[in-house]
Amino acid sequence: MPLSFQILATGANTGRARRGRLTTPHGAVETPAFMPVGTLGAVKGITPQELAAAGASVMLSNLYHLALRPGVDAIERLGGIHAFTGWRGPILTDSGGFQVFSLEGLRKVDDGGVSFRSHLDGSPLRFTPEGVVNLKERMGVDVAMVLDECPPWPIERSAAEASWRRTLAWAQSSREAWRGNGGGLFGIVQGSVFPDLRQRAAEELSQMDFDGYAIGGVSVGEPGHDRRAVVEWTAPALPEGKPRYLMGVGYPEDILHAVSQGVDLFDCVLPARNARHGVLFTRGGVLRIKNARFKEDPRPIDPECGCPACARTSRAFLHHLTRAGELTAAVLATLHNLRFYLDFMGEIRQAIELGTFEDLAARLASSSEEPASGLEPLAPVTFDPNEQVRS
Ligand SMILES: [Zn+2]
Numbered sequence: 001m002p003l004s005f006q007i008l009a010t011g012a013n014t015g016r017a018r019r020g021r022l023t024t025p026h027g028a029v030e031t032p033a034f035m036p037v038g039t040l041g042a043v044k045g046i047t048p049q050e051l052a053a054a055g056a057s058v059m060l061s062n063l064y065h066l067a068l069r070p071g072v073d074a075i076e077r078l079g080g081i082h083a084f085t086g087w088r089g090p091i092l093t094d095s096g097g098f099q100v101f102s103l104e105g106l107r108k109v110d111d112g113g114v115s116f117r118s119h120l121d122g123s124p125l126r127f128t129p130e131g132v133v134n135l136k137e138r139m140g141v142d143v144a145m146v147l148d149e150c151p152p153w154p155i156e157r158s159a160a161e162a163s164w165r166r167t168l169a170w171a172q173s174s175r176e177a178w179r180g181n182g183g184g185l186f187g188i189v190q191g192s193v194f195p196d197l198r199q200r201a202a203e204e205l206s207q208m209d210f211d212g213y214a215i216g217g218v219s220v221g222e223p224g225h226d227r228r229a230v231v232e233w234t235a236p237a238l239p240e241g242k243p244r245y246l247m248g249v250g251y252p253e254d255i256l257h258a259v260s261q262g263v264d265l266f267d268c269v270l271p272a273r274n275a276r277h278g279v280l281f282t283r284g285g286v287l288r289i290k291n292a293r294f295k296e297d298p299r300p301i302d303p304e305c306g307c308p309a310c311a312r313t314s315r316a317f318l319h320h321l322t323r324a325g326e327l328t329a330a331v332l333a334t335l336h337n338l339r340f341y342l343d344f345m346g347e348i349r350q351a352i353e354l355g356t357f358e359d360l361a362a363r364l365a366s367s368s369e370e371p372a373s374g375l376e377p378l379a380p381v382t383f384d385p386n387e388q389v390r391s
Helices: 048-053 063-068 072-077 081-085 097-102 129-139 157-177 195-208 224-237 252-260 270-276 308-312 315-323 327-354 357-365
Strands: 004-009 019-024 027-031 033-035 059-062 091-094 107-110 113-117 124-127 143-145 184-189 212-215 244-246 265-267 279-282 285-288
Touching: 004 327, 019 327, 027 033, 033 327, 059 063, 059 081, 063 072, 063 091, 063 097, 063 124, 063 129, 072 129, 081 091, 097 107, 097 113, 124 129, 129 143, 129 157, 157 184, 157 195, 184 195, 195 212, 195 224, 212 224, 224 244, 224 252, 252 327, 252 357, 270 279, 270 327, 279 327, 308 327, 315 327, 327 357
Parallel strands: 033 265, 059 091, 091 143, 143 184, 184 212, 212 244, 244 265
Antiparallel strands: 004 019, 019 027, 107 113, 113 124, 279 285
16 A cells, blocks of 8 residues: 555644644554654664554664664564564654765765675675665565665765765665555655755655655754754745655754644654653753752652653652663653653644644743753764664
8 A cells, every 4th residue: 555645734823834644554644743763673662562652653763773683584584574573553764874874984885875884793785775675665664765875964065966966866766666565655855954955856856756755964963053944945845745754853843843844754863862861851841850959859750741651750769760770760761751752743733733833832932941952962973883873
């Protein structure tokens, strides 16, 4: 079954924001939606059941990591990616372009693809646009991302243009290789912080008629105003009736901004990675649970949250577990942060339907605690295989 996308509402006072539904072979995704990142097939620290209970309707996974270990042959023999991981909802797989291109010194790009060495054992591998599409079809993913080249920031115009040209050619090869037996294929707009490259890529990809379109090459260390500008140049240039996905973003403020520009899908390691560092998102702003002021704080993490952690765990207990380096601290914090992000997306969807989207943005701006955008970035600019950057 191919993908289909319906726009259900474009409320008043919501800019270009839209409330939609992406239907996939493994169920529907109500948009705007946040896709938790399960790099190796699971979101770190929690079970597939807990992920579903938190309200996730789609999980993101990473071809680069799965192709290295356990390998696509093994996943195929075990019945495909859904049977293998136990996640029954839709799965989107990134190609690993971001990971591969961060393997400085371990990779070599040519017009046909990218050759690299595994960060695990040094074994040589090669990704081509056609090969990546084939691997994803064999795994049975619901949404496959094309292979792209994700340039670093900052980058010279000439280098950005060469990479941009190659990414467009790869998109064309991917589109031709896609058999469309199940799920859908998304193209990826690159072009760094150059508006004309972004707009031309959006136009050329639109003509290739993908099932959806992603804005890539952001969250690579650029300042927030550049990231927002890229979204403003690109999102309106993409086809109205297809889903739009902003890759690797981000903070709640960035998500709200992108939704206002008509973006439908998001993924980011922020909620889960911050959870493992004791940084919790709440409706009042960000809490650093290791802080001494939480030592005897009997309140839940966020009194308005309905997650399993907030139902029973005090800030004092989570402070204690986090300080002690107890595994359970990461589990509870991850359950909370994911639920926060997923609830936040639910509030966005409702606000678009009700025409109250601007109120949501105003409320976020008036949070009493530290704003999330004030967090020092936890995402390093380059790929550290042990810390797993974008996805
Ligand atoms: Zn909670």
